Amino acid sequence: MALFPNFKGPQRTVVQTTSVVVIMGALAWASVPFYDWFCRVTGFGGATNVAETGSDVVLDQTIKVRFDASLERDMPWMFQPEIREMEIRIGETGLAFYEAHNPLDVPVAGQAAYNVTPYEAGAFFDKIECFCFTEQVLQPGETVMMPVSFFVDPAIVDDREGQYVHTITLSYTFYQIDLPETEIQAALAAETLTTAPQDAIETN
Secondary structure, three states: OOOOOOOOHHHHHHHHHHHHHHHHHHHHOOOHHHHHHHHHHHOOOOOOEEOOOOOOOOOOOEEEEEEEEEEOOOOOOEEEEOOOEEEEEOOOOEEEEEEEEOOOOOOEEEEEEEEEEOHHHHHHEEEEEEHHHOOEEEOOOOEEEEEEEEEEOHHHHHOOOHHHOOEEEEEEEEEEEOOOHHHHHHHHHHHHHHHHHHHHHHHO
16 A cells, blocks of 8 residues: 555655655654653664773773753753863773752752763763662752763774764753652642641631
């Protein structure tokens, strides 16, 4: 069965091409959580590795790591890297911090999607600990410094494409998620404690 039965020849080709462009555009503008999942599963877009410990080998050769931060639309936090760039030896464990602030008067939960560029560097960028591994909850007006420890695998210097990478950019995008059940219960409990005495006074 033809995909576009009412179109023939060049017309069908144009319609099919346009459809592909529209679909790809929709995927490009899809939600950050879906994109993050897609990158982690396929390795597309510079998805990184996770390591339990640091590298056993540290080279004299250095590499620059830049840090980038952004927020998905409707995410109310303020979010930025503590520093924009550092230079470390390949294989050396680096430690960087990102600052997040919740300006609202209610708790807000978030999860960070991440990638590195250039994309070919993703296979050699290993995170040991990262705030992006778990959901984060900021209380009203709270500001936190969130760490990420990492290293660049020395194997990058022998890779056909990786050997030409001299700067890696680590990017995070925070998107809002539903509050964990424990936070909801804590908020309800706090509200109950706050209003209960006043209710008792009014009752009396």
